[in-house]
Amino acid sequence: MRTIFEYPSHERSDGLFPEPDVPTAGLERLIGDGLLRTDRPRIPDLSEPTVARHYTALSKLNYGVEDGFYPLGSCTMKYNPKVNETVARHPGLAHLHPLADAETAQGTLAFLHHLAELLGGIAGLPGVSLQPVAGAHGELTGMFLFKKHFEVRGETERRRILLPDSAHGTNPASAAVAGFSVTQVPSDDRGLIDLEGLERELDGTIAGVMLTVPNTLGLFERDILAVTEKVHAAGGLCYFDGANLNSFLGRARPGDMGADVFHFNLHKTLSTPHGGGGPGAGPIAVSEPLVDYLPVPRIERDGDRYVFDWDPPDSIGSVHSFYGNVLVAVRAYAYLLQLGDEGLRAVAEDAVLNANYLQARLKSTYPLPYDRLCKHEFVLSGANLAEGISTLDVAKRLIDYGIHPPTIYFPLIVREALMIEPTETEGKETLDRFADVMERIAVEARDEPELLHEAPHRAPVRRLDQARAARNPVLRYPFDELS
Amino acid sequence: MRYLSHSDADRREMLASIGVASIDELFADIPAAVTDRFRPLGLKGRSEQEVVSTLADSAGRNSAADAVCFAGGGVYDHYAPSLVDHVLLRSEFFTAYTPYQPEVSQGTLTAMFEFQTMICELTGMDVANASLYDGATAVAEAALMAERLKHRGRIAAAGSLFANVRRVLGTYCWASGIEIVDLPHRPSGVCDLSDVPEDVAAIVLQSPNAFGVIEPLDGVKERIGDALLIVSANPISLGVLEPPGAFDADIVVGEGQPLGLPMAYGGPLLGLFASKTEYLRQIPGRVSGRTVDVDGSVGYTMAAQTREQHIRRERATSNICTNSALCALAATVYLATIGAGGLRRVAELCAEKAHYLADRIAALDGFDLPFSGAFFNEFVVRVPGDASALHRRLLDAGYLADSPDAVRAFGVENALRIAVTERRSREELDRFVDQLGGAR
DSSP: OOOGGGSOOOOOOOOSSOOOOSOOOOHHHHTOGGGBOOSOOOOOOOOHHHHHHHHHHHHTTBOOTTTSOOOBTTSOOOOOOHHHHHHHTOHHHHTOOTTSOGGGOHHHHHHHHHHHHHHHHHHTOSEEEOOOOSHHHHHHHHHHHHHHHHHHTTOTTOOEEEEETTOOTHHHHHHHHTTOEEEEEOBOTTSSBOHHHHHHHOSTTEEEEEEESSOTTSOOOTTHHHHHHHHHHTTOEEEEEGGGGGGTTTTOOGGGGTOSEEEOOTTTTTOOOOTTTOOOOOOEEEOGGGGGGOOSSEEEEETTEEEEEOOOTTOOOOSSSSSSOHHHHHHHHHHHHHHHHHHHHHHHHHHHHHHHHHHHHHTTTSOOSSOSOOSSOEEEEOTTSSTTOOHHHHHHHHHHTTOOOOEESOSTTSTTEEEEOOOTTOOHHHHHHHHHHHHHHHHHHHHOHHHHHTOOSSSSSOSBOHHHHHHSOOOSOOHHHHO | OTTOOOOHHHHHHHHHHHTOSSGGGGGTTSOHHHHTTOOOOOOOOOOHHHHHHHHHHHHHTOGGGGSEEEOOTTOOOOOOOHHHHHHHTOHHHHTOOOOSSGGGBHHHHHHHHHHHHHHHHHHTOSEEOSOBSOHHHHHHHHHHHHHHHHOOSEEEEETTSOHHHHHHHHHHHHHHTOEEEEEOBOTTSSBOOTTOOTTOSEEEEEESOTTSBOOOOTTHHHHSTTSEEEEEEOTTGGGTBOOGGGGTOSEEEEEOTTTTOOOGGGOSOOEEEEEOGGGGGGOOSOOEEEEEBTTSOEEEEEOOGGGSHHHHGGGSSOOOOSOOHHHHHHHHHHHHHHHHHHHHHHHHHHHHHHHHHHHHHHTSTTOBOSOOSOBSSEEEEEOSSOHHHHHHHHHHTTEEEBOTHHHHTTTOOSEEEEEOOTTOOHHHHHHHHHHHHHTO
């Protein structure tokens, strides 16, 4: 497939923008020679049909949720309702300048305020900020709140964050960007937090823990109340990564488990699209002791009007240019309004039903290291399937069957991990076909291993040389080599 | 619930195959002490039709969306060709995840590679990443990167960064223990570099700056020792302005919203990030790289991943994971559709119209332009009388300009900041001038 830079480019008469309707003086006079560009950026001038065909062709090299099953663990690849796209494109919402005075943006402020209330209700926590724009951004904002909390209390020696070894990579990275050091706590043989191991680490240098509930094995932390009680008793705070919220909607709230900060991934749980890697949204809900530190500006209700509060004294400041990803928030809001309480509960029920059904069907074919009822996802192992066969081979072979591979090699505590999250929007027929294919691949692994080693066979490209991309990085189109 | 696919018979069959009697059994591992405290939202589900009506009603209460927009500050009212949104609505693009499986993500990865190339072309830099959240966090990430490279514990920042950018930079630097030295501006509006401390990791400039004034970058590097030069630039302006790379900038960042994205009440936005090759191992975020498959065919994959959180965890260069991929695709399609020629045209229209308006306003009695530095499409005007009252009157007449607070924060009293894009017709500009003149 060509890049856009490889089509014949030609000067063309423009039809996109009007002719100047003001007297023109020329930029040399208006701005001055020394500041003006002397070269021409190498962005081709192409006809619209050429550009349309190019990006349509590129789109066909991609695989999205509407192309088929996408059981990418931890990512909650549910169907993205079309109405979300419709409401987000309403000109009254989309063409609103962020510096418009609050009184001229009341419609948006009202729904943002209501969404924040609903998210607080789902989390069971009193304070919400919609400002973080991704899960990791929510984590970072949460870590900033932790830091502020201890700064205000004069406990600046609390600089350590505890993490289970099953944590998402963003957790330790977020803690580190906020200036904390990270101590990893091993999971026990049930795949859960080792309470005794945790307790040994709880001293005066602990700022808190970062947990994922249910954890990345898809297992609910049965001792969650004991964990958060012990951390709180030691003067620490509890961060909950909300990636797995889809599994307990309508049944439980992180605030009731002892969470001090909980982040939502609106692009996972609340159906907003992933966009090939964003934009998402990572609003946070926080416990009472942290409310005063939330980012500015805050959207407050004043009678029947909505206003900004810019000056709460202890705020950490801002973490985004404006108010977060408003047009992602409106998609999540539309979804929540459609679902209501009953819909939310139904989502979690089918998400968990689907995961357990697949787990039950597949555990006789693929090793299941932690064999218990799971929540919304589960982790199989691709190890020992056949001599020389790896999880990567299984993943690439799934592509040949028109299925997106699961998350692989994560969590790190399972060898050759295959992390499978079917989500609630998939029907039984899809799940059965996936299980059939996985069983067939296990047979192929023994009988025709080269089919797996050489997979994918039916993708736009064959297996790519990622080592070469790392060793010899070509990160932009090499005009100079070709011209 | 119409987004679910099972019949009740399916559910019964599946429960039986799992070996449990009820759905509730699947949730038995959540402690009763937790579930007992659960309270529903009190929210009754609505039909799609009702939800569309509800949000149309919300949209109708945003009077600013109907105003003639002269507001700027990083987000501008540009025109996006129709093709951009049609491409974004391809579900293969917008419903896909981060391209962890390159063989089924060549669309996203190729577009990322094109985006990186275009950003390098615009900024005059060697490498660009596939996007950050927004222009403000891009400035913050650049500052953190400079500190990782230099270990000085402080950076210098022009006092004429947009206030929201400075606020985000302040939050990130506070958490990392980096001190920020704010640099004053000269009467012309450009940053005063005569007294930059020697031991800073980087100097952060914005061009055009918060007054709309273009920072002359020629010779800046020679004056700042071995500190890194970080420049935050408006990408449309780079259609006509000499790019920071030509002045040996080390890192160039910016807000990419002007490249075909709606104003969106400030989000989603698009963080641009480009640097010199020598800093590749320290840049934050995703990067797409060219490679070959086992047959030797060209393909793309995520590259330089050993910097990233999913590999390096607490030693990663940034915690960023989900970024603004679809916004980067929008910018790519925007630039591909208008081409270098169209970009130049848009930039010229913005600049010509802005200068036409500035000249007309400056000719009004009692109005003047407090800064003499060259500007692109945004400028500050000092107004006679109470700027806040004038701002209000403009709003009532259907014109949105930045509030006087936007410039008061920089010590400029009784002034408005005005931004002009190619979308403003001469008639709108003239009527706006009439409003200003008549409002005295």
